[in-house]
């Protein structure tokens with residue numbers, strides 16, 4: 152968990168080498184200033200699209216609720232379930248345990264010396280949780296002679312890179328200790344494209360970046376699951392099933408688009424898959440994967456129905472996780488194929504595929520295969 156804390160808070164892209172030495176990076180001691188440092192109306196708390204990021208975040212973004220969630224009854228039940236020590240009086244232990252605050256209110260675990268007094272431990276997921284500690288660039292970043300590269304050089308996280316962006320979000324959106332899930336926490340399934348669309352955007356991405364965000368995110372999710380399982384292969388069967396499902400999905404994607412390298416479908420050591428997945432994420436983030444890519448991969452994925460009927464020795468839990476990742480993929484790739492104006496409309500056909508995915512216990516692979524075949528028919532009838 153501490154490791155996760157550092158990975159969330161440090162203003163560095165996390166992978167490979169960087170992740171091996173988090174403590175050293177922390178010693179560089181970037182200061183967190185808190186969102187109060189960003190909110191003046193002449194900065195990010197003003198009217199108009201260019202200055203309204205603080206308003207969008209405070210009024211519409213669920214990230215501001217992170218701390219409040221820890222005060223509610225569900226969190227109290229989770230805290231009890233994982234055995235956090237209860238105090239007779241005082242707040243619910245979830246509000247002060249790093250096992251929760253690390254994602255829900257990260258300033259809580261930043262040493263006081265590295266926090267300005269305005270950076271309150273109850274601030275939830277705020278600007279610097281994503282953009283990096285601002286101490287080094289707060290004053291400079293508005294100077295007209297500072298380019299984007301100057302700001303990034305001064306420690307602002309390069310979130311325009313989909314690779315860095317995926318690394319930032321995944322730190323809080325994929326790996327979660329099994330006892331926390333068992334105690335009633337929602338399962339986490341990282342998917343950058345859909346989750347970016349769901350977060351009220353305070354920025355504008357270029358058109359047609361959806362498939363790139365989707366693939367970078369899935370590869371980064373696989374890398375993180377591999378990293379975790381390499382440390383402890385047996386602690387979390389659910390993580391193992393998610394891992395195996397992503398290997399399956401991405402092996403199909405990389406065989407439909409060979410320029411990206413390969414994720415091998417065969418059983419391989421976690422450490423090796425971690426490397427392959429990181430390489431895939433970097434390549435995907437750097438490529439222009441547009442509608443043509445989306446159409447080609449989609450065609451491949453909607454033809455996988457027989458994988459759900461002919462794999463009788465694959466555990467049902469794994470089939471369920473495959474179906475879950477597959478439907479997320481089909482959804483994002485379908486959306487990418489629509490003209491921008493239609494991307495917000497609900498996708499007919501996907502609804503019934505999703506219905507089958509409400510719980511592993513209710514999942515029927517045969518039925519899912521039929522629904523997928525029907526969906527394929529409807530896609531090929533209406534053309535790409």
Ligand code: HEC
Nearest residue numbers: 213216217220254255257276280319320323346347349350
């Ligand atoms: C420091 C941890 C942290 C980081 C970094 C982070 N999130 Fe979150 N996110 C959370 C927490 C915690 C919640 C749940 C808030 C609540 O309801 O209490 C959440 C909720 C969400 C939700 C709503 C629930 C859901 O899963 O649909 C979306 C969407 C989301 N985050 C997207 C993103 C995206 C996109 C990024 C990267 C640009 C990101 N998050 C980065 C911690 C984080």
Ligand code: HEC
Nearest residue numbers: 220225226229230245250251254322323324326327331337
């Ligand atoms: C790895 C990051 C992470 C950790 C650690 C974590 N959470 Fe969460 N939590 C999230 C994210 C992300 C969501 C949003 C998930 C979603 O909506 O799909 C969330 C959602 C929740 C929700 C549901 C919120 C809602 O709107 O209903 C509760 C309750 C919760 N967390 C409590 C806790 C408690 C208590 C702990 C500590 C025992 C904890 N969390 C630890 C990331 C985390």
Ligand code: HEC
Nearest residue numbers: 186189195204205208214276277278281310311353354355
């Ligand atoms: C959950 C993660 C997250 C949080 C929290 C967050 N941002 Fe962002 N922000 C992003 C991402 C992702 C981008 C898109 C990459 C980019 O344009 O640099 C972005 C872009 C921006 C941009 C560039 C806008 C543009 O159109 O180019 C500004 C300015 C900004 N954020 C300010 C803020 C401020 C101020 C806060 C706090 C009030 C904040 N952000 C909170 C993730 C986050």
